[in-house]
Amino acid sequence: MIHTTKAGRPAYVVNVEVVPHRDGRWLLIRRGNEGHAAGTLAGPGGKVEDDGFVPGILEATGRREVLEEIGLDLDGVPMAYVGNSLFVSDDGDTVVNVVFTAEVPPGVEPYAASPDEVAEILWLTTEEAVAHPACPLWTRRTLLQAAVTLPK
Numbered sequence: 001m002i003h004t005t006k007a008g009r010p011a012y013v014v015n016v017e018v019v020p021h022r023d024g025r026w027l028l029i030r031r032g033n034e035g036h037a038a039g040t041l042a043g044p045g046g047k048v049e050d051d052g053f054v055p056g057i058l059e060a061t062g063r064r065e066v067l068e069e070i071g072l073d074l075d076g077v078p079m080a081y082v083g084n085s086l087f088v089s090d091d092g093d094t095v096v097n098v099v100f101t102a103e104v105p106p107g108v109e110p111y112a113a114s115p116d117e118v119a120e121i122l123w124l125t126t127e128e129a130v131a132h133p134a135c136p137l138w139t140r141r142t143l144l145q146a147a148v149t150l151p152k
Helices: 056-070 126-133 136-145
Strands: 013-022 025-031 046-047 077-088 094-103 118-124
Touching: 013 056, 013 136, 025 056, 025 126, 025 136, 046 056, 056 077, 056 094, 056 118, 077 126, 094 136, 118 126, 126 136
Parallel strands: 013 094
Antiparallel strands: 013 025, 013 046, 025 118, 077 094
């Protein structure tokens, strides 16, 4: 059951973000003008949808959002849990954000499958990403947490 506020909106939103990687680089998007934190760097992601009972809903949401936003099919690709946080969106929603990372299979290239949500795709090292002027504090924290999951 989803708890709601007096206005009938969910009391919180569950969001899943994925920071894909390959060859020591993160695949980040510059968010389009739609939604929260427009113009900033992030991993692709979005809200959990209430479709009834769905085993592995967090991973399923991450895979769905990666496919919808950047055209990558991560079906069968292992996802590693990175962390979670709570924030209030630009729209005033309380959001529980859950982050995963996954390795992008060789020979597969992302593209802006949803141009309203994805203004640009970037492949950056951790150092390049955290130094990027469009990289907000929360994405920096996420990447530093995720960096420990990368193979050495």
